[in-house]
Amino acid sequence: MSNFLDALGSVMNPEVLLLILVGTFVGIIFGAIPGLNTPIAVALLLPFSYKLGTIPAVALLLGVYMGGISGGLVSAILLRIPGTAAAIATTFDGYPMTRKGLGAEAMAIGTFGSFIGGAFSAIVLAFLAAPLTKIAIQFGPWDYFGLMVFALSLVSALVGKNVLKGYISMLIGLFISCIGLSSLDGLTKRFTLGMYQLEGGVSMVILIIGIYAVPEILRAAGRLKEDVTTAHFEKKRFYVPGKENRGKKFWPLWLQSSIIGTFIGIMPGLGSSTGAMLSYTAAQKTSKEKEKFSTGCAEGIYASEVANNAVTGGALIPMLSLGIPGDSVTAIIMAALILQGISVGPLLFTQHPDLVYVIVLVTFLANLAMFVIQSLGIPLFARIVQVPRYYLLPLIVMCCAIGCISVNNRLFDFYLIIVLGILGYAMENNNYPLPPLLLGFILGSDTELYLRRSLMYYGSFGNCMKMFSAGTVLVIAAVVVTVVALAMKSETLMSRLRRKGSAGTGKK
Amino acid sequence: MKRIVSIILAAMMVLALAACGPAASDPTQAPNTQAPNTQAPSTEAPTNPTDAPTEAPAAWVPERDITLVNPYEAGGTSDIPSRIYADYISQHMDGRMMNVNCIGGAGGALGAQEVMNSAADGYTILVAPAGYAMNYAKGGLEWTYEAFDPVCLYVTSVLAVAVRSDSPYKTYQDLVDAVKADPGNIKMGISTGGLPQFSVYAMEAHEDMKFNTVDIGGTSVKATELLAGRVDVMIDSLGGMQSYTESGDFRLLAVFADSRHPAYPDVPTMLELGYTSEETSVMSQVFGIWAPKGTPAEAIDYIAGLFEAAANDAETVEKLNAQCYTASFMDTDEYMVYLKDMYESFVDFANTYAG
The missing domain is CATH 3.40.190.10 (Periplasmic binding protein-like II)
Structure with missing residues (x-):
């Protein structure tokens, strides 16, 4: 308890509080602009953090982390272009709400949801870090493989109206993830078409801009005149979700999404986009009003935003207790701590218990700061959709260009964006859902890596399947989901054909 | 009225972005402007070789930040010492910084490929582990240190x-x-x-x-x-x-x-x-710095000098030792000899033991 009070004392100091605010603000900006993302922001601020001392450095970097994950919702909701990969699932219900003129409300819901998820995961981090770590290390490569295959099949089956097209989209994503040097040993160049620029693979930022932003710009350019969304929103200083969008009936959903997000966070490598998408599909399955999803409902936004911020606290758990970062941002934060002379790992909790509490408190406060800053910013953000599209679109193109140039400093990526944009446009216009493609891309190389590792560990796929483990169960579950989904799909197809057939014969 | 407000807002955003624009596009422009400068000495060199040495030493001072590419994951064995060095160097680099960028994957080949393909202007350099020699010896990599301009050896581990x-x-x-x-x-x-x-x-x-x-x-x-x-x-x-x-x-x-x-x-x-x-x-873990082939000699000297200064700094050494690393420095000539031996012994070893 005295440790906690010490930590509270060191966090409640103007410098630390200010750095939390600054970090969160920078994070929100980097998150909201498509093409800039949280790892870039953290990497940029890392050299400054060296000079700050341990606690202020932690405050700054965690602030960026929390702000960045949440900031992506702004462009996801208003423009249907996810600012970061974490906000992909937020577009499903966020953008339809904007189309109804409820953009501000949607952002308020997302912001509030982010706070709930982040706060929940901070509490889990404070009280359950040690036992959860024990569970996490029991997950081996085979279990990760199972988990990833399960996530891929579940999301492909449930997102989008046509199951088969969902799977095709996911497979395209897996294919794109194969481009470049092979992930385990780097011995083979795959699908590079002789272009060295492709040897490093396609980067996430490029893919999101290409698949989401370019088609959105093309589509909007096609309906310049008729489609100036008139977002009439109440003039308020501070936006919180309306009464109908908060309260008791959302409690189960919040809890469920928080738990899914935190759990996915603890598993190194899965990341917040996977957490949000799994949470969304779970919310859709457990909801009593399934048909409301994807039409612009509060539940859909909560499911995504609660979960993606809950991932943050989860991802800090293995980093602090084992020295194993949960995602790319926590990896950089860990490096920062090591440079401050803190050895992150099994001894942290006994050697620096006060620091653990500081991290918990900062996580909580950064989420609070995110909630306040973002809520204050909503009226400003909401005006974006009032800007006529012939001003807005060039701006978006410019944002995207900056984003894509910032990745590798080369023009090649710009051409790549155009190619991917055409792919995205063609797919959307033919009702192929894009989220499975992105998830396939995000999880693709790790799925391959863990499969190859499992084969090294246990010799053959048969040996892996013979084991009684979570991996085996999940692989079987993935196969079942796929078979059932495709079978149901073909059944509706069959019944439709039959109906058509009988209608046809009836006429004759 | 609304229209005017929205136009003003849009204009503000354009300005804000325009302000960001040059900063973001700077790195892309710089190599272009840099290219003639770096080529100039090499084209002049054959005509009046006596001029080059007198101009060279003072010539190279970084005009922007240097990126140190670590070809493995953040927080790993090669990342920590690199960041400890980069921290010291950033404070002694004529107002510019050295930033560590982790480009992991494919057993370290991805990061090396990135550096190999970037402009040879001294602003992108690579952390090169002994693993590259091993991978070459067993046929996994097609290139050796000769595809780069080695700068120095800077840290060893056990x-x-x-x-x-x-x-x-x-x-x-x-x-x-x-x-x-x-x-x-x-x-x-x-x-x-x-x-x-x-x-x-x-x-x-x-x-x-x-x-x-x-x-x-x-x-x-x-x-x-x-x-x-x-x-x-x-x-x-x-x-x-x-x-x-x-x-x-x-x-x-x-x-x-x-x-x-x-x-x-x-x-x-x-x-x-x-x-x-x-x-x-063949089992001692050494890390060196490599620059893309064709990097100006003045830039290499400058960077090697920075690493040498860091390796002699008491605080840096202490930080390295605390993480079980040793600050061992070798200048460019010494390191070239070392690399040649290292590659030979790895190839011999591969022929004898690994088949």
């Missing part, structure tokens, strides 16, 4: 064999006996494409035994596999395992060094265990 504290293998000999009794079934965890892969070959050849060698990924995640008991034994650098030995989770059986490590006086070296220095020569 590999060690670790098991879990509750493992039945109390000594190195216990492990050898167990592997011999059950060939191909004791799981040895290493990172594919890293130096430990050769250490395993050396051990297998020397003792005439066979591990089941499995990939457990980069330093920051691999410890889980031994913690959870999914592998029986692993080889990694001391720095990466220090926190687990201190916490009592891991026990070290041997270190790949010529003399015992001050922090672990009870752990025998491979020499003591009957290995020849030839066998252990």
Whole structure:
């Protein structure tokens, strides 16, 4: 308890509080602009953090982390272009709400949801870090493989109206993830078409801009005149979700999404986009009003935003207790701590218990700061959709260009964006859902890596399947989901054909 | 009215972005403006070679930040010393910074490829581990240090064999006996494409035994596999395992060094265990700095000077030692000789032991 009070004392100091605010603000900006993302922001601020001392450095970097994950919702909701990969699932219900003129409300819901998820995961981090770590290390490569295959099949089956097209989209994503040097040993160049620029693979930022932003710009350019969304929103200083969008009936959903997000966070490598998408599909399955999803409902936004911020606290758990970062941002934060002379790992909790509490408190406060800053910013953000599209679109193109140039400093990526944009446009216009493609891309190389590792560990796929483990169960579950989904799909197809057939014969 | 407000807002955003624009596009412009400058000395050199040396020393001062590419995961064995160096260097680099950028993947080949393909202007340099020589020797990589302009050697680390504290293998000999009794079934965890892969070959050849060698990924995640008991034994650098030995989770059986490590006086070296220095020569973890081929000599001298200053800085040395690294510096000429020997001994080793 005295440790906690010490930590509270060191966090409640103007410098630390200010750095939390600054970090969160920078994070929100980097998150909201498509093409800039949280790892870039953290990497940029890392050299400054060296000079700050341990606690202020932690405050700054965690602030960026929390702000960045949440900031992506702004462009996801208003423009249907996810600012970061974490906000992909937020577009499903966020953008339809904007189309109804409820953009501000949607952002308020997302912001509030982010706070709930982040706060929940901070509490889990404070009280359950040690036992959860024990569970996490029991997950081996085979279990990760199972988990990833399960996530891929579940999301492909449930997102989008046509199951088969969902799977095709996911497979395209897996294919794109194969481009470049092979992930385990780097011995083979795959699908590079002789272009060295492709040897490093396609980067996430490029893919999101290409698949989401370019088609959105093309589509909007096609309906310049008729489609100036008139977002009439109440003039308020501070936006919180309306009464109908908060309260008791959302409690189960919040809890469920928080738990899914935190759990996915603890598993190194899965990341917040996977957490949000799994949470969304779970919310859709457990909801009593399934048909409301994807039409612009509060539940859909909560499911995504609660979960993606809950991932943050989860991802800090293995980093602090084992020295194993949960995602790319926590990896950089860990490096920062090591440079401050803190050895992150099994001894942290006994050697620096006060620091653990500081991290918990900062996580909580950064989420609070995110909630306040973002809520204050909503009226400003909401005006974006009032800007006529012939001003807005060039701006978006410019944002995207900056984003894509910032990745590798080369023009090649710009051409790549155009190619991917055409792919995205063609797919959307033919009702192929894009989220499975992105998830396939995000999880693709790790799925391959863990499969190859499992084969090294246990010799053959048969040996892996013979084991009684979570991996085996999940692989079987993935196969079942796929078979059932495709079978149901073909059944509706069959019944439709039959109906058509009988209608046809009836006429004759 | 609304229209005017929205136009003003849009204009503000354009301005805000325009302000960001130059900053973001600066790096892309700079190589173009840089290119004539860097080429100038090389085209002039043949005509009046006497001029070059007098102009050269003062010529190169960085105009922007230098990117140090670490070809492995953040927080790993190569990342930590690089960041410790970069921290010192950033304070002594004429107002510019050295930023570490982690481009991991494909056993370190991805990051190397990135640097190889970037402009040879001194603003992008690579952390080069001994693993590259190993990967070349066993046919995994097509290029050697000759595809780059080596700058200097800056840090060394020591590999060690670790098991879990509750493992039945109390000594190195216990492990050898167990592997011999059950060939191909004791799981040895290493990172594919890293130096430990050769250490395993050396051990297998020397003792005439066979591990089941499995990939457990980069330093920051691999410890889980031994913690959870999914592998029986692993080889990694001391720095990466220090926190687990201190916490009592891991026990070290041997270190790949010529003399015992001050922090672990009870752990025998491979020499003591009957290995020849030839066998252990391919097991020492060294990290150098490589620049893209064609980088101006003045830039290389400048960067090597920065690393030398850092290696002599007491605070930097202390930070490195705390993480079980040694600040060993070699200048460009010395390092070139070292690299040549290293590549030769790795190729010899591969021919003799790994088949």
